Amino acid sequence: MTTSIAAILVAAGRGERAGHTTEGPKQYQSIGGRAVLAHTVALFGSHPRIDRIVVVIHADDRDLCARALGERADGLEIVIGGAERQISVCRGLDALAAAGTGPDLVLIHDAVRPFVDTATIDRVIDAAATNGGAIPAVAIADTIKRANSDRSIAETVPRKGLYGAQTPQGFRFAAIRSAHRDAASSGRSDFTDDASIAEWAGLAVTLVEGSSGNVKLTTREDIVAANDRLKETLPMTAPQIDVRTGNGYDVHRLVAGDHVTLCGVRIPHDQTLDGHSDADVGLHALTDALLATCGAGDIGDHFPPSDPQWKGAASHIFVEKAVEIVAARGGRIMNADISLICEAPKIAPHREAMREAIARMTGLSMDRVSVKATTNETIGFVGRREGIAAIATASVVYGEAQ
Known part of the structure; x- marks a missing residue:
C-alpha cells in the first residue's frame, strides 16, 4: 500500500536577526540567484516521495511569495500563518485535512533550511513511517556552557547524548495534528519545534542522522555565507549550459x-x-x-x-x-x-x-x-x-x- 506524504514549509516568520532588505524577510532574500524559499520549494517539489506541499506564509507576504516562486507556485497550497510558528504549523496541518483526508505522513520543515539533502529526507520518512515520529539531528561537538544572567558561566553541561535538532521533522499526520490541537487548547505556545509538541503529547520520536550542511539561515551573515556556498558549488553542479x-x-x-x-x-x-x-x-x-x-x-x-x-x-x-x-x-x-x-x-x-x-x-x-x-x-x-x-x-x- 502506498504511503501518502505531504510537506509543510514554514515561511511565515519575520526573520528579525537577518534583517529586512528590499527583497523582504530572509526567506525571500536571494542566494544563488533566487529566493531562499524558491530553493527549498524546488528541493521538496523534486522529491519523488512527496505528494503535496503546503507553504505557510505571513499575511503581508503574498506578493513577495508570488514573485519568489513564479511558476513554481503551480501545484502548491499557500496558507496564511499566525503570529507564532506553532500557530502557522497548525494552520498548515488544517489545510492538509481540509480536503477530507489528510496524508499518512507529514514533514514539517523550516523554509530557511534550503540545503537539506534527499538522503536526510528519506531517513526521516522511513523512521517516521516505522516509529510514528522522527527528526534529523547532529551530535553536539562544542563544549556547552550554561550562563548566569550576567553572562558569567554557571556550569559546563555534559555534551554526551546532546543533539542539535534539525528539520524536516516527520510524523504520522493524524497524531501530530491532534497533538498540535491539544497544545493550542491547553494554552501552550512555548514549544520550540514540533518534536517537543509530540513529546509533550506522549508520541514516540526517533532521532535519525542529520547533516552538518542542513543549516538554518538566521542572520544576515548566514545569508551571505549561503550565497557564497552556492557560488562555490555552482561550477561543479552546472558546468555546462x-x-x-x-x-x-x-x-x-x-x-x-x-x-x-x-x-x-x-x-x-x-x-x-x-x-x-x-x-x-x-x-x-x-x-x-x-x-x-x-x-x-x-x-x-x-x-x-x-x-x-x-x-x-x-x-x-x-x-x-x-x-x-x-x-x-x-x-x-x-x-x-x-x-x-x-x-x-x-x-x-x-x-x-x-x-x-x-x-x-x-x-x-x-x-x-x-x-x-x-x-x-x-x-x-x-x-x-x-x-x-x-x-x-x-x-x-x-x-x-x-
Whole structure:
C-alpha cells in the first residue's frame, strides 16, 4: 500500500536577526540567484516521495511569495500563518485535512533550511513511517556552557547524548495534528519545534542522522555565507549550459468555411479549421514544443478546451504564455521550427508573414524561425483534405543566469 506524504514549509516568520532588505524577510532574500524559499520549494517539489506541499506564509507576504516562486507556485497550497510558528504549523496541518483526508505522513520543515539533502529526507520518512515520529539531528561537538544572567558561566553541561535538532521533522499526520490541537487548547505556545509538541503529547520520536550542511539561515551573515556556498558549488553542479529541445504536434479537421489561420496568418481558403480556439495547428504545436522544454505540461493544461474564455481565441495568446513560462523558468528560446502538412492552401506565399508573426511572439530574430510545408501525397486524412497537421520543434537554453 502506498504511503501518502505531504510537506509543510514554514515561511511565515519575520526573520528579525537577518534583517529586512528590499527583497523582504530572509526567506525571500536571494542566494544563488533566487529566493531562499524558491530553493527549498524546488528541493521538496523534486522529491519523488512527496505528494503535496503546503507553504505557510505571513499575511503581508503574498506578493513577495508570488514573485519568489513564479511558476513554481503551480501545484502548491499557500496558507496564511499566525503570529507564532506553532500557530502557522497548525494552520498548515488544517489545510492538509481540509480536503477530507489528510496524508499518512507529514514533514514539517523550516523554509530557511534550503540545503537539506534527499538522503536526510528519506531517513526521516522511513523512521517516521516505522516509529510514528522522527527528526534529523547532529551530535553536539562544542563544549556547552550554561550562563548566569550576567553572562558569567554557571556550569559546563555534559555534551554526551546532546543533539542539535534539525528539520524536516516527520510524523504520522493524524497524531501530530491532534497533538498540535491539544497544545493550542491547553494554552501552550512555548514549544520550540514540533518534536517537543509530540513529546509533550506522549508520541514516540526517533532521532535519525542529520547533516552538518542542513543549516538554518538566521542572520544576515548566514545569508551571505549561503550565497557564497552556492557560488562555490555552482561550477561543479552546472558546468555546462543546459540546452533542451521540445517537440509538439497538432491536427485539426477541415470543415466548410472561407479561411484558415496558420502560424498567426489568416489565409483565404474554401475550408476552415475546426477547433475551440482559432484552431491554428502551427501555433498549437509550437506552444507544446516550448512547454516541453521545461516540463510544463501541454496546451490543454493551460488553456483547456472546456473553458469558454478560449472559444475563438487567437492562438498567439497560447504561444506568448508559453514564452512567459519558459522565461520564468530561466530559459532563453534559441529557435523555432514548424512544419505544416496539408494539400491546400499553398503555404509558400505566406511563409515570410508566418515567420514574422512567430518572431514577434517569441522575441526571436528571423534567422531563428523556420516555417516549412509539405503535402501528404494525397494519402490519409491530410491527403483527402480532411484536416491539416503541424509538427514543431523548439530549442531553449536554460541555466545561463546561474
